[in-house]
Amino acid sequence: MNASSLRRGQTFLALVALALPSLGASAAPAAGWKLPVETRTLKNGLTVVVSPDHSAPTFGMSTVYRIGFRLEPKGRTGFAHLFEHMMFEGTPIAPKGVYDRVVQGGGGTDNASTSYDFTNYIVKAPVSALDAILWLEADRMKGLDLSEKNLQNQRDVVKEEIRVNVLNKPYGLFFWTDLFGKALDRWENAHDGYGSFADLDAATVADVKSFFEAYYTPSNAVIAIAGDVESAEVFAKVEKYFGEIPSRTAPKRPDVTEAANTAERWLDQTDPLAQVPALAVGFKLPGIASKDYLPAVVLGEILAGGDASRFYLGLVKGKELLLEISGGTNWPVGSPWEIEGPTLMTFFGLYKPTTGARTVVKTMEGITAAIAKGGPTAAELSRVKTKMESDLYAALETPLGRADLLAIAQTTTGSAAGVNDLPARIRAVTAEDVRRVAAAYVTAANRTVVDRRPAPRPDPAPAKGQ
Amino acid sequence: MKKTSSSVLLSALAVSSSLLLVAAGSAAAAEPKALPKEIPPFGQDRPLPAPRILKSTTAEGLTVWLVPRDGFPKVTALLAVRGGTASDPKGLEGTGQILADLLKEGTTHRSSRQIAEELQAIGGSLSADASDDAITVGADGLATGTTRILEILADVARNASFRAEEVELAKANTLQQLQVKESTPEFLSEKVLAAAVFGDHPYRIVAPTPEAVRKVDRDLLKGEFARRFRPDGALLVVVGAFDGASVQRSVARLFGGWKGEGPLVPDAGPLPAAKAREILFVSRPGSVQSSLALGRTGPGLADPAYFPGVLANTIYGGDFASRLTQNIREEKGYTYSPRASFTTFRAGGVLRTTAEVRNEVTAAALVEIFYELDRMGTTDVTTEELTGAKRLQTGRYLLGNQVQGSVASALESYWVRGLPPELLAEYVGKVNAVTAAEVREAGRTLFPSRLQTVVVVGEESVKKDLAQFGAVRDVKP
Numbered sequence: 011m012n013a014s015s016l017r018r019g020q021t022f023l024a025l026v027a028l029a030l031p032s033l034g035a036s037a038a039p040a041a042g043w044k045l046p047v048e049t050r051t052l053k054n055g056l057t058v059v060v061s062p063d064h065s066a067p068t069f070g071m072s073t074v075y076r077i078g079f080r081l082e083p084k085g086r087t088g089f090a091h092l093f094e095h096m097m098f099e100g101t102p103i104a105p106k107g108v109y110d111r112v113v114q115g116g117g118g119t120d121n122a123s124t125s126y127d128f129t130n131y132i133v134k135a136p137v138s139a140l141d142a143i144l145w146l147e148a149d150r151m152k153g154l155d156l157s158e159k160n161l162q163n164q165r166d167v168v169k170e171e172i173r174v175n176v177l178n179k180p181y182g183l184f185f186w187t188d189l190f191g192k193a194l195d196r197w198e199n200a201h202d203g204y205g206s207f208a209d210l211d212a213a214t215v216a217d218v219k220s221f222f223e224a225y226y227t228p229s230n231a232v233i234a235i236a237g238d239v240e241s242a243e244v245f246a247k248v249e250k251y252f253g254e255i256p257s258r259t260a261p262k263r264p265d266v267t268e269a270a271n272t273a274e275r276w277l278d279q280t281d282p283l284a285q286v287p288a289l290a291v292g293f294k295l296p297g298i299a300s301k302d303y304l305p306a307v308v309l310g311e312i313l314a315g316g317d318a319s320r321f322y323l324g325l326v327k328g329k330e331l332l333l334e335i336s337g338g339t340n341w342p343v344g345s346p347w348e349i350e351g352p353t354l355m356t357f358f359g360l361y362k363p364t365t366g367a368r369t370v371v372k373t374m375e376g377i378t379a380a381i382a383k384g385g386p387t388a389a390e391l392s393r394v395k396t397k398m399e400s401d402l403y404a405a406l407e408t409p410l411g412r413a414d415l416l417a418i419a420q421t422t423t424g425s426a427a428g429v430n431d432l433p434a435r436i437r438a439v440t441a442e443d444v445r446r447v448a449a450a451y452v453t454a455a456n457r458t459v460v461d462r463r464p465a466p467r468p469d470p471a472p473a474k475g476q
Numbered sequence: 477m478k479k480t481s482s483s484v485l486l487s488a489l490a491v492s493s494s495l496l497l498v499a500a501g502s503a504a505a506a507e508p509k510a511l512p513k514e515i516p517p518f519g520q521d522r523p524l525p526a527p528r529i530l531k532s533t534t535a536e537g538l539t540v541w542l543v544p545r546d547g548f549p550k551v552t553a554l555l556a557v558r559g560g561t562a563s564d565p566k567g568l569e570g571t572g573q574i575l576a577d578l579l580k581e582g583t584t585h586r587s588s589r590q591i592a593e594e595l596q597a598i599g600g601s602l603s604a605d606a607s608d609d610a611i612t613v614g615a616d617g618l619a620t621g622t623t624r625i626l627e628i629l630a631d632v633a634r635n636a637s638f639r640a641e642e643v644e645l646a647k648a649n650t651l652q653q654l655q656v657k658e659s660t661p662e663f664l665s666e667k668v669l670a671a672a673v674f675g676d677h678p679y680r681i682v683a684p685t686p687e688a689v690r691k692v693d694r695d696l697l698k699g700e701f702a703r704r705f706r707p708d709g710a711l712l713v714v715v716g717a718f719d720g721a722s723v724q725r726s727v728a729r730l731f732g733g734w735k736g737e738g739p740l741v742p743d744a745g746p747l748p749a750a751k752a753r754e755i756l757f758v759s760r761p762g763s764v765q766s767s768l769a770l771g772r773t774g775p776g777l778a779d780p781a782y783f784p785g786v787l788a789n790t791i792y793g794g795d796f797a798s799r800l801t802q803n804i805r806e807e808k809g810y811t812y813s814p815r816a817s818f819t820t821f822r823a824g825g826v827l828r829t830t831a832e833v834r835n836e837v838t839a840a841a842l843v844e845i846f847y848e849l850d851r852m853g854t855t856d857v858t859t860e861e862l863t864g865a866k867r868l869q870t871g872r873y874l875l876g877n878q879v880q881g882s883v884a885s886a887l888e889s890y891w892v893r894g895l896p897p898e899l900l901a902e903y904v905g906k907v908n909a910v911t912a913a914e915v916r917e918a919g920r921t922l923f924p925s926r927l928q929t930v931v932v933v934g935e936e937s938v939k940k941d942l943a944q945f946g947a948v949r950d951v952k953p
Binding site for chain 1: 802
């Protein structure tokens with residue numbers, strides 16, 4: 011689940027459940043799976059990453075800007091995401107609507123999402139549309155045709171997005187916004203990336219212009235293309251379409267690190283739309299550059315990665331306290347690789363009316379304390395690492411999956427090719443690494459809990475369930 | 477890498493290539509403003525890769541479709557049986573989902589934990605789900621674990637054990653999950669719309685009632701398992717990096733001796749015709765949006781009316797460029813998430829439109845939805861729209877092909893609908909053969925707003941604006 015990856019739109023995949031046939035094959039070798047990765051930086055600072063695969067006549071492209079809601083202006087919560095919507099509102103040459111017409115006419119599908127540390131614009135299409143789509147991406151990197159009318163339109167659309175995902179829904183993403191808000195201290199890390207309606211209303215066309223000027227520059231962007239292309243061909247085309255865009259220097263990323271918390275934080279909430287109680291538990295983690303990060307990813311998978319995980323076996327089965335459990339490192343923001351940090355290791359569960367949040371938390375603590383003391387078993391660690399490697403390959407199955415992860419890795423770690431090193435780095439994590447990270451971060455003092463219970467209902471609801 | 481090309485598909489594609497950029501001068505109905513001349517034209521489309529599907533039937537009657545491919549080092553396998561929730565016994569409607577859920581919870585040879593750990597060890601997992609027409613068990617993992625994937629699927633399909641304690645836990649959890657679902661507007665609208673559109677047809681069921689869940693027991697589950705899980709009513713699809721002959725041998729060994737008894741699960745009857753417009757209101761106090769859902773029955777995948785319907789639906793509400801999205805999102809800002817879908821079953825299909833809109837524009841959004849629906853039958857679509865919709869469907873075909881799980885699911889869905897796997901290769905040709913006149917006819921027959929059932933879930937205060945569209949009936953979900 012990608013709850014806090016604020017998307018431009020829902021995907022329309024449901025429509026093609028029957029239109030997804032078979033055939034091609036991807037061209038990578040079966041063992042020690044590695045992607046071809048070539049990287050080049052244009053004079054204006056735009057970084058280009060290419061990963062050819064000629065198994066089918068398609069391509070995926072991800073354009074990633076190193077700006078997300080973490081560094082949006084104070085007093086303008088939700089602005090980075092609103093801005094993402096504005097990138098589809100037209101340019102001086104290609105007015106509103108042209109982008110969608112050309113992408114669809116090319117047989118492609120597009121979307122965009124805003125996260126803490128980056129905003130990505132993604133397209134997948136038959137390769138016959140490559141030039142047209144590159145042109146569109148370059149055109150909007152040159153500048154936008156901003157109008158009050160279009161800003162008001164997208165403000166309305168974003169408010170509907172917040173209503174549908176937060177305000178009109180039981181639980182309302184509390185396991186992201188409320189938990190992260192409680193656990194983290196700096197405004198940058200703690201504020202709600204969806205934003206308040208007051209801040210969205212306060213946003214002006216001038217704000218959009220200055221945000222674009224500051225952050226949407228070639229030197230703050232990475233464009234990755236994977237699929238039925240040759241590297242030289244892509245480098246030449248990107249040079250042709252993007253090479254003349256003037257260079258500007260993006261603001262330096264400020265220090266947003268935070269130390270682990272020193273006392274448990276607890277937030278009680280009521281939810282008028284929910285009928286079943288839920289809790290979210292988070293542990294503050296350093297960013298992806300920390301040596302502790304990858305062991306923390308493994309630990310998250312040991313605890314909540316599927317039906318063989320310790321929390322599932324202990325809490326959903328076993329003591330039967332939870333109806334279900336989700337979570338892990340950087341959940342629900344994205345996959346563990348989609349963040350610079352800091353972030354949380356988060357767990358979210360619906361609990362049984364016969365128990366309470368404190369009991370669930372204490373039972374979790376028993377499970378994690380055992381790992382902090384003795385580490386995972388060898389068999390368990392081996393299984394979990396194999397599953398993580400397999401899941402990583404799954405994320406790289408399609409050209410768009412590859413392009414997106416390569417562009418994000420280039421943005422958040424400075425090395426797209428580093429994606430190829432992940433399987434070996436995962437395999438190198440030891441039981442002692444996992445034990446150490448459990449003891450250091452998954453502690454009562456570094457824990458934040460949000461207990462979300464159904465509000466008493468004003469009207470007598472018919473008895474349902476038990 | 478296999479890149480065989482099919483001449484039929486190639487010629488169909490060649491016709492559509494680059495049409496978009498030269499279509500502006502066409503004499504057809506009002507084309508939109510020409511695209512900026514700076515945009516480079518689309519290139520020549522490259523040949524479509526053709527599928528290679530190894531079809532066989534085991535001695536016991538199990539249908540096996542294998543799609544071996546190089547590269548991506550994983551394997552996905554699905555085992556589907558005829559008989560989903562539409563085949564549940566009277567009084568127990570919807571409990572087929574509990575049967576499906578329990579398939580993961582152990583066999584006579586493996587506990588649920590053993591299943592999970594064995595699959596985790598090869599980088600995979602098990603899933604099981606009940607649709608209206610089938611129950612489908614899926615397993616995946618790294619290609620090195622292909623045999624283990626098949627072993628576990630065969631074990632589950634033949635030996636699921638329905639241990640008493642697992643049955644009790646599944647029932648308790650299902651009851652609580654129903655409470656969770658009842659608190660979401662999308663579940664309420666789906667439930668009410670399905671009941672109205674399908675009438676007495678068993679596709680009306682989207683979830684069991686608490687009473688039905690309480691009636692489920694081990695004997696019932698074992699009986700239903702035996703009735704549905706039988707080789708002559710089952711399909712095995714395997715897609716991924718494996719050797720076809722070796723997998724065929726494993727399948728013969730693992731499924732050898734599997735037997736079924738008694739009559740096969742009967743088909744559900746035909747769907748009812750589309751009904752005259754009715755407006756159903758579900759009160760959900762505290763809602764800040766109205767959840768709009770419109771729907772009607774339609775043709776199935778095997779019906780010649782299907783492909784014109786798919787293209788009409790794409791133009792109407794199928795993507796960002798669609799009329800509905802451009803109208804109620806990009807022009808009016810009423811909604812984030814308008815969506816039109818056309819899905820099919822073994823018997824027929826259903827067309828649906830959904831949108832969540834803020835309370836004060838509930839009626840205003842409905843007017844626009846009705847307008848866009850009726851426009852589909854009253855004027856021709858433009859050349860750009862038709863070409864774009866065809867190219868979009870072709871692109872989705874190509875892109876879907878690259879996802880192992882999508883290929884497996886598409887094949888499984890064809891089998892469930894009684895269609896051959898060859899439809900995969902024929903799909904794009906069928907899409908591209910559709911004419912503008914056929915799309916107009918689909919618009920005239922499948923899209924009139926007077927033949928849509930309308931469900932509104934929301935605040936009581938929005939109801940007063942709905943009466944102008946017809947009688948409003950309060951419904952308790």
